[in-house]
Amino acid sequence: MxxxxxxxxxxxxxxxxxxxxxxxxxxxxxxxxxxxxxxxxxxxxxxxxxxxxxxxxxxxxxxxxxxxxxxxxxxxxxIVEPFQIPSGSMRPTLEVGDFILVNKYAYGLRLPVSHTQILEVDSPERGDVMVFRFPNEPSVNFIKRVVGLPGDTIRYEGKQLYVNGERIAKQLLEEGPDASPQQLLLEEELDQARYRIYNNPRDPGPQLREVEVPEGHYFTMGDNRDHSNDSRYWGFVPEENIVGRAFAVWMQWDGGLPSFSEVRRIE
Structure with a gap:
């Protein structure tokens, strides 16, 4: 619907x-x-x-x-649209049941239904958490992190991300955190963005040889790197599919009572 x-x-x-x-x-x-x-x-x-x-x-x-x-x-x-996180692909940044707010004008104003851009404002940057319409099924909204801009080259091998041939720095924060004991909690730094990711040391995960992001497209990945259906599997996000930039969690609801204790900005 x-x-x-x-x-x-x-x-x-x-x-x-x-x-x-x-x-x-x-x-x-x-x-x-x-x-x-x-x-x-x-x-x-x-x-x-x-x-x-x-x-x-x-x-x-x-x-x-x-x-x-x-x-x-x-x-x-x-201006702003609310969404609920249905899966764990963006953990630890976003948890299942998080209710988020998405800035609808950050990447330009678009008409409802037709999604035609009527005013250009700004473009996605590396590290942004972006909501977009899934290219293979536009009626479904996805949320992932932007790691590649038009013209960038992207490679992901051995759980290491490379952008334009440069190794993206990350450091280990914790082995087997309570929230996900089977994984490693790391902090990754991409341009000006610093955020946390999960890697599963027991799962080799997907390998991606170097690809170039076409003009008018973006390459996205989930922060839960070994449990995310993202651009490594289905390709690039067309610019016309962009919905907006996620900027805040305002409520958490896992089926019980709603909680407002996790209100926070999305990094």
Whole structure:
């Protein structure tokens, strides 16, 4: 189900009904009330006049919901949109059940539904946590870290990332952390971004010989390096598939009571 499409339809429908009432039906109701007033010798009482001027229930609902739906559409399409993390591919940065906020204007403003860019603002940078529509199934949203920009060369061998031939620095923080005892917790530094990743020393993981990122595309990887379905498997993210930049976790919900103790910025 495309929620953006449903929201656009709801806004257009409620707005059309509200506008039609203002331009057509409301003047007609007033004319009927005035005609009834003139035809009555004693004049209409307040209750009768109110009954003639009363809005139909459909118009009443449209008038009430249109401004709310319109604000939600604008905020969700052009400012910020919430998402929930469904998998562990971005651990330890993001956990299953995290509710995140995504900046929708960071990489340019796009129309809802068609996703056509109407204003260019900025481009993704290496290290950004980006939400995008999965190239193989655009109705599904993915979240990964950008490691390769257009024109970059990417290689991943022996659990080591190379960008443009340079080895990306990382250091071991902990062996077998409590949150994931079978893995190594490391900190990786890519350009100005510093973030934590997991590597499984018992799993050789995918190997990727050097590839060049085409123009208008990006190379992404999950922070849970050995448990992530990312560009190493299915290729590059087209620029037109970009949704926005994830910047904060505002709630955690794993099926029990929602928790706000993990509110944090996304690095």
């Amino acid at each position: 495309d929620f953006s499409l449903l929201l656009v339809i709801a806004v257009l429908l409620s707005g059309a009904i509200y506008l039609l009432d203002i331009l057509v039906f409301r003047p007609q109701r007033r004319k009927r009330a005035e005609a009834a007033q003139a035809a009555s010798e004693e004049g209409l009482d307040a209750a009768s006049r109110e009954a003639l001027l009363k809005e139909p229930w459909l118009v009443d609902y449209a008038r009430s919901f249109f401004p709310v739906l319109f604000v939600v559409l604008v905020v969700r399409s052009f």
